Amino acid sequence: MFLVFLLLFLNPLPLAFALNQEGLYLQRVKQSLSDPTNALTSWNDRDDTPCNWSGISCDSVTGRVDSVDLSDFQLAGPFPVFLCRLPSLRTISLVNNSINSLLPVEISTCQNLTTLDLSQNLIVGSLPDSLAKIRMLKNLVLFGNNFSGEIPESFGQFQRLELLNLAGNLLDGTFPPFLGNISTLKELDLAYNPFSPSHIPSELGNLTNLEQLFLAGCNLVGQIPSSFSRLTRLINLDLSFNRLTGSIPSSITELKSIEQLELYNNSLSGELPLNMGNLTTLKRFDASMNELTGTIPTELCGLQLESLNLFDNRLEGTLPESITRSKDLYELKLFNNKLSGPLPRQLGENSPLLSLDLSYNQFSGKIPENLCARGKLEDVVLIYNSFSGEIPESLGNCRSLGRVRFKHNHFSGRVPDGFWGLPRVFLFELAENSLSGQISKMISSAHNLSVLSISNNQFSGSLLDEIGSLEALVEISASGNGFTGRIPGSLVKLRQLVRLDLSENELDGGIPDGIKGWMNLNELNLANNRLSGSIPSDIGSLPVLNYLDLSSNSFSGKIPIELQNLKLNVLNLSNNQLSGELPPFYAKEMYRNSFVGNPGLCGDLEGLCPKIGQSKNQSYLWILRSIFVLAGLVFVVGVVWFYMKYRSIKNNKKGATISKWRSFHKIGFGEFEIADCLKEENVIGSGASGKVYKVVLSNGDAVAVKKLSGGVKKEDSLSADTERDEFEIEVETLGKIRHKNIVRLWCCCNAGDSKLLVYEYMPNGSLGDLLHGSKGGLLDWPTRYKIALDAAEGLSYLHHDCVPPIVHRDVKSNNILLDEEFGARVADFGVAKIVKRVGKGAESMSVIAGSYGYIAPEYAYTLRVNEKSDIYSFGVVIIELVTGKPPTDPEFGEKDVVKWVCATCDQKGADQVIDPRLDSTYKEEICRVLDIGLLCTNALPINRPSMRKVVKLLQEAGGENKSKAGKGGELSPYYYIEEASVEGSVV
Known part of the structure; x- marks a missing residue:
């Protein structure tokens, strides 16, 4: 007995530190969850109480656990x-x-729960009926999961609930009217759920304690109910991204506490209610992208607004003077209306105006002097109006400006010196006005300038050397002015330059030396100047140049044979003083107009090089030669005619004829040269729509020919229509596109049951075949990163720079082709969709288009098409590049690669998903790119960035200055909420 007592005295710990019952329960919680980051290491079973464990809080009086907060612990598993x-x-x-x-x-x-927050997890299935049995519950937050089905009717029985947030799930069925029974509710958020088309229940007007109501993207139809007038405590109302119709009811003006009213992207019509002035607390009003008419009420503009957005409507009249009384106004967007008259003189004087967009209206008069009086103005967009007068000197002192767009107005006079040198401006667009004077040397201070667009004005003087110091310049457009002197040699330092247009000026001298540095130059237009000297052979080394116009100058000497290295859409060297032989590639009839007006230029084209000063003997000799040539020509024509007749008869027997040949570029081959090579030994790929052939032309160049399947029977008319549609879509889409990262369609042939598409040949095939084939190890990380960036720039061009925008709808690794230097081009537009109703939301499609593993989750249940679907698919491509794995694989079980990556990263870390063939020294950059891919594949379309943003994130991920923008874990779920809005006048 004494020995036992002695042992207890010497080792009292087991008795003193026995974990209490609550701690034992929490240990069971720990055992049920996967904890890859060891976030629960402080949960030590040797403690007597869990009150000091991470995430655990206890009541100070009773010592019992009253709160468990494990947010952002990266835990996985079922609900504990x-x-x-x-x-x-x-x-x-x-x-x-x-x-x-x-x-x-x-x-x-x-x-006893009062708060249950399970947001941003992976919970699936239906919402449990039993949740309503938690009698004390005040806050129920479940947004950002995968709940599906209908909202249980029992949810109308909550007794104390103040906050209900079910946003960003997959809830369907009709919109629940019984939620109007929860009289205690202060905040209701059901946004971005695919409900079946439903009217807004009038029962919601019973929620008289409601302060926040978010119903954006809920597939709501019909009118805004008049019962909303009873929501007198409402502060924020968001009904955007629905299909609401009718006028904005006057009852909305009875919302005495409203601060933010979001009605954009619907089909509302009629005029704004006259008594909007009753909303004295209103700070933000956005009714853009509707069909509103009439004028902007003076009462509305007299409120203390912070933001007013009414763009993309049909409003008329003038901008009320009362808008200047809004002392907190920082955002005013009224573009795409029919507003006219001058701007109020005091605009910007009393408010910290940040963004002003009045483009595509009929405004006139001068720019108000005090537009930037508070020094906050960042964006001023006035394009396509009738503004006149001089640009105010005060704007030259507005150092906060980043985007200036004054294109297509009637501005005149000189531009203030300070305006040229604004330090933060990245877009400077003054094109199509009547501005005069010279470019100021202060332009050297515009270090962030990316686009300088001053074409079609009356500027004079020389182009300054200081322009060459602006290393961020991507575009210089200065055509249609009166610039004189030489092209500054400093311009060759602009390594990022994509477009240089100095045409229609009075420039002299030659093209400066050292242009090899223009590795990104896509367009060079120096036409209609007084330039002289020889054409530098270095032009032939510019890898992406596809537009070259040096016409109507005084260039002399030979045409450099190096120009044959270029793949040009446009070539014009006409009306110069060039001489000598044509480069063999261009010695063809199709290039005649590119060289006319050069009397000393010799070649094989009749009439291009007239022979003069010949002797009579030479003339006789020439006649004899001509006779022999003519006889030979007749013989050749006869043989060709016979051969053509034979081929025609043979092809008619087979039911295939060559007809309706259509070219989109200047080409040096014909339809028969293509048709003769469509043999099985030349097949390089095949798919559901047909086969792809490699055709080597007589000049040694190669093209890819896609032959769509034909030979349909009458009973297969639906298939025939589908095939015809696919052919027409691809032709119409690709025939108009000009971009270095979009595959070039040279020409097409539609011969009824035989349809051919002739593309530029991509020697390295598709990304999918290369990445997932035996040669995947050849793609090191720098190459994969370049492919991702190239493809992103191609898709960004489709989404943002095409008018109207184009949604590809089948973005996948097999539709990204690689040239000889592994440059990527987006291809296969057979299911592309022209988005004709920009700003009116997504368009519904009759069938699901796309490829399994790449289809965005919302596309499968809504068939709604917009750019966000492409962004999801591109995110899958990024993940493929990082992991080296296909979008679906037996290794993933029932998951796809996106879910597999998310689960594996959470449980084992990013090291387990990165392709082991990649060099580990690039790990940091690879992880940043992976974060961008996961951001693109967010389950909520609203949270996915735009393609323009994706390009920027990728550039930052691979650049010297590391940005946190790409860190998926550091972004809030609504970080990209503004990207979902369609801006009508962006660059």
């Missing part, structure tokens, strides 16, 4: 029901983890 055994538990927060599977009905045993 053992939490409900904690008798005093008031709060459960598991935000931004990987809680998965179904939400168990046993959750109702958490009877």
Whole structure:
């Protein structure tokens, strides 16, 4: 006995530190969850109480656990029901983890809960009916999961609920009217769920305690109910991205507490209510992208607004003077209307104006002097109006300006010196006005300048050397002015330059030396000047140049044979003083107009090089030669005619004829040269729509020919229509596109049951074949990164620079082709969609188009098409490049590569998903790019960045200055909410 007592005295720990029952329950919670980052290491079973464990809070009086907050712990597994055994538990927060599977009905045993927050997890299935049995519950937050089905009717029975947030799930069925029974509600958020088309229930007007109501993207139709007038405590109302119709009811003006009213992207019509002036608390009003008419009420503009957005409507009249009384106004967007008259003189004087966009209206008069009086103005967009007068000197002192767009107005006079040198401006667009004077030397201070667009004005003087110091310049457009002197040699330092247009000026001298540095130059236009000297052979070394116009100058000497290295869409050297032989590639009839007006230029084209000063003997000799040539020509024509006749008869027997040949570029081959090479030994690929052939032309160049399947029977008319549609879509889409990262369509042939598309040949095939084939190891990380960036720039061009925008709808690695230097081009536009109703939301399609593993989740259940679907698919491509794995694989089980990556990263870390063939020294950059891919594949379309943003993120991920923008884990779920808005006048 004494020995036992002695042992207890010497080792009292087991008795003193026995973990209490609540701690034991929490240990069971820990065992049920996967903890890859060891976030729960402080949960030590040797403690006597869990109150000091991370994420655990206890009541200061009773010592019992009253809160479990494990947000951002990167935990995975099912909902830990053992939490409900904690008798005093008031709060459960598991935000931004990987809680998965179904939400168990046993959750109702958490009877004392007041807050349950499971947002941003992976929970699936239906919402449990039993949640309404938690009598004390005040806050229920489940947004950003994968809940599906209808909202249970029992949810109308909550007794104390103040916050209900179910946004960003997959809830369908009709919009629930019984939620109007929860009289205690202060905030209701059901945004971005694919409900079936539903009217807004008038019962929501019973929620008289409501302060926040978010119903954006809920597929709502019909009118805004008049019962909303009873929501007198409402501060924020968001009904955007729906299909609401009718006028904005006057009852909306009875919302006495409203501060933010979002009605954009609907089909609302009629005039704004006259008594909008009653909304004295209103700070932000956005009714853009509707069909509103009439004028802007003076009463509305007299409010203390911070933001007013009414763009893309049909409003008329003038801008009320009362808008200047809004002392907090920072955003005013009224573009795409029919507003006219001058701007109020005091605009910007009393408010910290940040963004002003009045483009595509009929405004006139001068720019107000005090537009930037508060020194906050960043964007001023006035394009396509009738503004006149001089640009105010005060704008030259507005150092906050980043975007200036004054194109297509009637501005005149000189531009203030300070305006040329604004330090933050990146877009400077003054084109199509009547401005005069010279470029100021202060332009050297515009270090961020990316686009300088001053074409079609009356500027004079010389182009300054200082322009060459602006290293960020991508475009210089200065055509149609009166510039004189030489082209500054400093311009060759602009390594980022993509477009240089100095045409229609009075420039002299030659093209400066050292242009080899223009590795990104796509367009060079120096036409209609007084330039002289020889054409530098270095032009032939510019890898992406596809537009070259040096016409109507005084260039002399020979045409450099190096120009044959270029793949040009446009070549014009006409009306110069060139001489000598043509480069063999261009000695063809099709290039005649590119060289006319050069009397000393010799070649094989009749009439291009007239022979003069010949002797009579030479004339006789020439006649004899001509006779022999003519006889030979007749013989050749006869043979060719016979051969053509034979081929025609043979082809008619086969039911295939060559007809309707259509060219989109200047080409040096014909249809018969293509048709003769369509043999099985030349097949390089095949798919559901037909085969692809490699055709080597007589000049040694290669092209890719896509032959769509033909030979349909009458009963297969639907298939025939589909094939015809695919052919017409691809022709119409690709025939108009000009971009270095979009595959070039040279020409096409439609001969009824035989349809051919002739593309530029990509020697390295498709990304999918190369990446997932035996040669995948050849693609090191720098090459993969370049492919991702190239493809992103191609898609960005489709989404943002095409008018109207183009949605590809089948973005995948097999539709990204690689040239000899592994430059990427987006291809295969057979299911592309021209988005004709920009700003009116997504368009519905009759069938799902795309490829399994790449289709965005919302596309499968809504068939709604917009650019966000492409962005999801491109995110999958990025993940393929990082992991080296295809979008679907037996290794993933029932998951696709996106879900597999998310789960593996959470449980084992990013090292387990990165392709082991990649050099580990690039790990940091690879992880940043992977984050961008995961951002693009966000389940919520609204959270995906635009393609323009993706390009920027990729550039930052691979650049010297590391940006946090690409860190997926550091972005809030609504970080890209503004990207979803369609801006009508962006660069």
